[in-house]
Amino acid sequence: MVWVKRGAFALVGLLVLAVAVLATWEPFFASAAAPLQGRTYGAEIVRDEWGVPHIYGQTDADTAFGVAIAHAEDDFFTLQDVVAMARGRYGAIAGEDGAKVDYVYHLIDARGTAEREYPKLPQDTRALFEAYAAGLNQYAAEHPEEVKLANLFPVAGVDVAAGFALRQPFFFGLDSVIGPLVANEELRREHGPDIPGFPRPPLPAAEPLGPASASATKQARRLVLPLGEDAEHMGSNAFAVAPQKGGGTTTLVSNSHQPLRGGVAWYELVVESGEGWHFAGANFPGSPFPFLGHNEDLGWTNTVNTPDMIDVYKLELDETGTRYRLDGEWRDLESRWVTLPVKMGPVVLPIRREVLRSVHGPVIRNDKGAFAVRYGGIGRLEQLDAYYRLNKAKSFAEWEAQLARLAIPSTNFIYADKGGTIAYVYNAAIPARPEGVEADWRSVLPGDRSDLIWQGAVDYKALPRIVNPASGWLYNSNNTPFTAAGAGSDLDPQAFSPLLGIELKQTNRSRRAYRLLSEASVLDRATLEAIKYDTGYAREGYVARLFEGLAALKAEGRLAEARDLLLAWDFDADGKGPADAIALLMIRDFMSADYGNKPFPDVAEKLQAAADHLTTHFGRLDPPMADLLRLRQGSIDLPLDGGSDTLRASTTWDVDTDGRLSLKHGDSFIMWIEWAPGQRVVSRSVQPFGAASTRPQSKHYTDQMRLFVDHRLKPVRFWRDDVLAKASVRRTVTNRR
Structure with a gap:
């Protein structure tokens, strides 16, 4: 029995060792950048009464150094996520969702693009990025207790550039192509003839009002949500x-x-340098x-x-699956294996994935074949x-x-x-698709013709x-x-x-x-x-179609009450009408279907869901919309107006446990700029929360919320004399040791 006990202890020891290895391998596996030596940066950060930073430097690079410091003071939490994405390590922070971003990072070769193209940029532009990286490194070194991931810093300018290479294609919908391909779904043209380009494929139905687990397909389609506007609610x-x-x-x-x-929430700042850079935004x-x-x-x-920026090619592979045909000849698929870190509880699992590429661009292989993707701006920085x-x-x-x-x-x-x-x-x-070439650019293209592989952009x-x-x-x-x-x-x-x-x-x-x-x-x-700040709806397009469906809906009981309430609506989400709350709940999904070219939702099903939500949480079909739609941060909880696709945009939200809708996407940074005759420029602005968006201990965590909900703007202290007169903080930052 002694040997059994010894074996058990040995097994426990091996398990402990395995857990220790899985908990610590990733930082050692990752390599940190070697920062440039010998350059000293200095900047002055002056914060106005709202905490908005105004950064001054002798040179543009000095100012960029100060930008990184000021932003880190307000939101180092998010900055680290962005840095991790730019280095293919986000999965070590965000688990499976982060690993999906890391996969796309490798798939589109964001790092390779940065390493190839960054050295070609003008020296003064690279100096800006090196200085910004130095600012991030400086803040990380001075605040080690805030660093989420070991060996994430120091970073270099090329790391910051890789973040740009990762993000740029997702603002015109690359996620809506990659997601369905990964999920083994058909890429199909849009419903209707109004966009004569390759479509954004239909997106999944909007989430129900109650909690629900997302399907694997939905998760695959939302591979890159942290990288750009959600196309469903853009x-x-x-x-x-x-x-x-x-x-x-x-x-x-x-x-x-x-x-x-x-990672794509706005951060307000003013920059100024002795080299003529002076900008507020x-x-x-x-x-x-x-x-x-x-x-x-x-x-x-x-x-x-949303122009037609993306083309998809179906490749013809040989029997080995490692070569594709182009102009009658077989070519090797470029293949490399990458390790994706996936945080699960206290450990980080190393997941190996193959990344493929052809002369067209990145390649995704699924049950239907191998598909190459080519998009505007590919490989550029x-x-x-x-x-x-x-x-x-x-x-x-x-x-x-x-x-x-x-x-x-x-x-x-x-x-x-x-x-x-x-x-x-x-x-x-x-x-720059060639004129006169026989091809249906709205469909998946044959991958065996080099004449369909365009180069560059239109004039x-x-x-x-x-x-x-x-x-x-x-x-x-x-x-x-x-x-x-x-x-x-x-x-x-x-x-x-x-x-x-x-x-x-x-x-x-x-x-x-x-x-x-x-x-x-x-x-x-x-x-x-x-x-x-208009909150009205035109009874046209998807709104008209929704109300035509409501008028034709046969219903009884509570569903009939909900239908009749909506049919009497004044088409204004100003929060003053009895039907505003139920209209808010209804319209988002129909807007989403229109934006994403999805099948039109079932009117009765959506009406029932909205009615159930209101009666469950408010005990009535017609609560004031202000009780339903809220702007929430910390202990501040304020009512909102507007709706999905109104000029005063309250587009999408999280459903909190009390049934209220907490705004997460819509009106965000607003800036109002005026040049009056003979006067210098003046501007006003507002953020939904405040300048220090992830610092609950700061008075600037929530101090703009009341302005935001009241349709008011604060002054932008663009001019130096103005900001100094209102300065709440004034200090100099440097990397001099």
């Missing part, structure tokens, strides 16, 4: 008004709809510069567009330089020259400047663009670019090649904005604010 509004329409003032309104928390975690906002002379904002140059542009010509590079793969740009110029550019590095001049329309205004609400400036100023869709795959869709926000802007005789501040 949205943003942008407005520009010329002085002749705005009472003498040029106005730009930025109203991007992003998740309120996480917002960025995402992991960026040394703002992505939108304004400098002294000009500004811009963005909305997501010039957007890092283009955004930096946009920040420092002083004229419309300088600004547009950067867009004309098509270095930024997608997103609409709405522009305004102090001279009164306003512009809309449908920016997209749309693949900038081929894209929709409007400058100084006669109407005096421009807008976009994720709608077709062919409604942007009003009757007589809009572009003709027939003037653009169908190979561009430009969307022709409208959103409710677009229908409302177009009507309200067209009807206004003057677009002064008050009029434009009323439009931006």
